[in-house]
Amino acid sequence: MSATDVFAPAKINLTLHVTGQRDDGYHLLDSLVVFAPVGDRLRLTPDGALSLQVDGPEAAGVPSDGSNLVLRAARMAGQESGQITLTKQLPASAGIGGGSSDAAAVLRALGRDVPPEQIAQLGADVPMCMKPRPQRVQGIGEQLSVAAIPSLPALLVNPRVSVPTPSVFKALRDKTNPPMPETLPKFADRSDCIDWLATQRNDLQVPAMMLTPAVGVVLEALHTLPGTRLARMSGSGATCFALFDDTEAMRFAEISLRAAHPDWWIASGLLGDQVQKSAPSMATQEA
Ligand SMILES: C[C@@](CO)(OP(=O)(O)O)[C@H](O)COP(=O)(O)OP(=O)(O)OC[C@H]1O[C@@H](n2ccc(N)nc2=O)[C@H](O)[C@@H]1O
Ligand SMILES: Nc1ncnc2c1ncn2[C@@H]1O[C@H](COP(=O)(O)OP(=O)(O)O)[C@@H](O)[C@H]1O
Known part of the structure; x- marks a missing residue:
């Protein structure tokens, strides 16, 4: 029988408002x-x-035992046989949901019906990774609604410092912050969308910067690039993104950033575009 190849795209939180905390501690x-x-x-x-x-440029430190989300997801789907090779391109513990997207990709490939409540037990980020498309995520990560977002030329940058998600949530002082508007605006175009995103927040950015000063260094570098319209952290960090008006501006900024920081993980491409299963177009560079 033939092999099945699946792609597990990086998840980017364009906004991340923390609006409360449940009794069990989840936000x-x-x-x-x-x-x-x-x-x-x-x-x-x-x-x-x-x-x-597990192989690939970002494999170091990623477990290959039963704790890997890929094996946990496969077992959850009732899979007892088969060799899985995971080629890590995404840095781990980076706020871009690498492990969660891997788990979701395995579940998609196996095509079994696993109840949503079980999928959520793999991690709060896994449900949103099941259908990798623009969406609004509420609750602790289980309430999903499709969102209309224009494609956004972006740089993704990780300073090669891993950030444990629980410590960042713990360091957040105010747990109750305003949500996004109940109805999201209809964006006239990309520029309109970026203008609106700039009025929103990632509430985990300040605590992450306090715990990991490298996040502030990345954001500063992104803010000073030519053409940056918005720079913000994704998830609990440390990966940050910068948004641009067009792919030319994005590429120009990328060249300058790679020259200044050859040791950072840097990728570029269109966020929110239909993610290709087998032919990703984003360029990455190893340190
Ligand atoms: C912050 C986010 C935003 O998308 O992304 P990442 O930084 O992980 O990419 C996610 O909510 C992370 O999702 P995920 O990493 O799957 O979380 P889990 O494994 O379920 O939980 C890890 C820990 O994060 C905290 N946690 C997670 C989700 C949530 N809604 N509230 C929380 O307080 C809890 O301390 C939990 O023990
Ligand atoms: N397939 C996987 N890829 C990456 N990390 C994994 C995987 N399975 C389990 N892990 C563990 O999960 C932790 C969080 O990884 P990851 O999902 O990349 O974080 P984040 O959601 O912050 O980007 C890692 O420290 C790693 O030990």
Whole structure:
């Protein structure tokens, strides 16, 4: 039998409003999420007992045992056989949901009906990664509604410092912040969308910068690039994104950033575009 290849795109929180906290400690969110054409790749081969091999430029430190979300998702779907190779292109613990997107990609590839409540047990980010398209995410990550977002030329930048999500939530002082408007605006065009995004927030950005000063260094570098319209952190960090008016401005800024910071993980491409299953167009560079 032949192998199945799946693409697990990076998740970007264009906004991330923390609007409350549940009794169990989980935080209520209101977030606009898009996906990028950069991501991990998975190959599922149907022979032998269920096993996982992790390779690729970002594999270091990613577990290949039963704690990997890929194996947890496969077992949850009732899969007992087959070799899975996970090629990590996304840095781990980076606020771009790498592990969650990997888990969702396996569930998509296996095509079994797993109840949404079970999928959410893999992680708050996994439900939104099941259908990688622009969406508004509420609750603790389980309430999803499709959103209309124009494609956004972006740089994604990680200073190669991992940030544990629980510590960032813990460091957030005010847990109850305003949500996004009940009805999202209808964007006339890309520029209109970026203008509106600039009025919104990532409430985890300040606590992440306090815990990890490198986040502030990245944001400063992105703000000073030519053509940056908006720079913000994604998720709990440390990956940040910068948005541009067009792909030319994005590429120009990318060249300058790569020259200044050859040690950072940098990717570029159109966020929110229909993510291609097998032919991602985002360029990445290894350190
Ligand atoms: C912050 C976000 C925003 O999209 O992204 P990342 O930074 O992980 O990419 C997510 O909510 C993260 O989702 P995920 O990383 O899957 O979370 P989980 O594994 O379920 O939870 C990790 C820890 O984050 C905290 N957590 C997570 C989600 C949430 N709504 N409230 C929380 O307080 C809890 O401390 C939890 O123990
Ligand atoms: N497939 C996977 N890819 C990356 N990390 C994984 C995976 N499975 C489990 N993990 C563990 O999950 C943690 C969070 O990883 P990740 O999903 O990349 O974080 P984030 O959502 O912040 O980007 C890592 O520290 C790693 O130990």
